[in-house]
Amino acid sequence: GAGVSQSPRYKVTKRGQDVALRCDPISGHVSLYWYRQALGQGPEFLTYFNYEAQQDKSGLPNDRFSAERPEGSISTLTIQRTEQRDSAMYRCASSRGDSYSTDTQYFGPGTRLTVL
């Protein structure tokens, strides 16, 4: 596709339910990142994949959060037993992955998660 896509764009769920957020990166991009963005704040790093390998998950808030990228392309961020404090915009970004320090990250439109 032309850019990073994410689905769903909006998700409203009840506290205690599990949610799965999907990210489809730019074709051929090796690196994939998940961020969380609160209102009025910049994106906050959650996790990073290089191909299918999860290289860094240090930003995941707790063990209710997990992510996978089984075939090195589409990625899913799963939040189990959602809580109201999980409400935020979840953004995915991808990059070519050929050079970390000069690697432009392209962000998707995000999934707005609301936990009631």
Add this chain to the structure above:
Amino acid sequence: GQQVMQIPQYQHVQEGEDFTTYCNSSTTLSNIQWYKQRPGGHPVFLIQLVKSGEVKKQKRLTFQFGEAKKNSSLHITATQTTDVGTYFCAGPYLSNDYKLSFGAGTTVTVRA
């Protein structure tokens, strides 16, 4: 841990005027990146600065990286309504360049 701070948080500008937004890091950065997020949109990469004292221009936007590589600035001249949005700076953690620390952003509104 590293923190990237931006000031001001809000910038209200008369169309045609100039303004500057600043970014400061608690640690030395290997590079600094700037992103723009339009209202309701997503962050879009603008530029990356790598060298100490580096200055880059994009039309009416001038980006500067400090000599100590701990601060950066974005100066916009002759502000237009198309400049509306939030400007974020982001710096990589020292040992993990893929992991970006974003500032809270400067939200710019323009009075016509």
